[in-house]
Amino acid sequence: MKLIKLDAIDSTNEFLKGLSSKQDLENFTVVTAENQTKGKGQMGSVWISEAGKNLIMSVFVKDSLSDVSQIYSLNIAVALAVIESLESYNIPELSIKWPNDIMSYNFKIGGLLLENSIKSDGTLSSIIGLGLNINQTNFENLPKASSLAQISKTTFDKEKILLTIMEKLESTIRNLEYDVRSLWESYNGLLFKKGVPMPFKDQSDKNFMGIIQGVSTAGQLQLLLEDDTIAEYSLKEIQMLY
Structure with missing residues (x-):
């Protein structure tokens, strides 16, 4: 693992993407930042983080899948690596809010953003962005957000959590196809x-009831509807009201 630490950057994903276009990066190269001015979320949304309090990181991963049609499996591997890492710190009631929000109880504590590039020879490279609320405790106007510190009533070592996540991430991705x-x-x-x-x-903006059944191999959310049919939805086609 090669680690690049930055004080402030517009986006760690964009920085790492630019770096990978200019040089042949070592697999699992990591970029972290204390402050991110233009953090990216799913579908162009913004990730806001208090400077110095949280883990802001992006990881370059290459050749993770031999069959790129199974690309959503990479999302799954990353989400599970984060969940398992947080379990080792006794963070309670962890879950994954489709597609890539990390939850504790009913609060969002982190988010993932995967940006994939498939080359002409069929090989895959990915930029994995993770924002994880660690020691931030002020979430004014963000009633559904929280942090490890707020939930556990203690402060955490960001560097230690980073190393835990990377160890689990490397292991999970290397064994992904097995x-x-x-x-x-x-x-x-x-x-x-x-x-x-x-x-x-x-x-x-039409409201309806549904029961989550799972996620398809293409990454679509599967809902059981009131007429007993199963419908599949892509990212941003629906919003859960909770």
């Missing part, structure tokens, strides 16, 4: 509000 079935089972078992009737809102 353990893919068990990884999928674990991921589906950790889905936030799975099996619970929940209200959702679609793109036309």
Whole structure:
């Protein structure tokens, strides 16, 4: 693991993406920043973090899958690596809110953003971005956000958590294709509000009820609807109301 530490940057994902386009990076190269001015979330949303309090990191990963049609398996491997790392710090009631939010109880404590690039020869390289709320305790106007410190009533060593996550991430990704079935089972078992009737809102702002059944191999959320049919939804087609 090669570690690049930055004081402030617009986006660790963008920095690492630019670096990978200019040079042949070592697998599992990591970039961290104390402050990120233009942090990215899913579908162009913004990730806001208090300077110096949280873990902001991006990881360059290459050749993780031989079959790029199974690309969502990489999301699953990363999410599970983060969850298992946090379990080792006794963070309670962890779950994954589809597609890539890390939850404790009903609060978001982290988020993932994977950006994949498939070369002409079929090889895959990925930039894995992770924002994890660690020691921040002020979440004014963010009622659904929390942190490890706020939940556990203690402060944490960010460097130690980074090393724990990277150790688990490397192990999980290197074994991805051998353990893919068990990884999928674990991921589906950790889905936030799975099996619970929940209200959702679609793109036309229409509210409806659904019960999460799981996630398809293409990464779509599978919902059991009130008419007993199963429907699949892509990212941003629906929003859970909780």
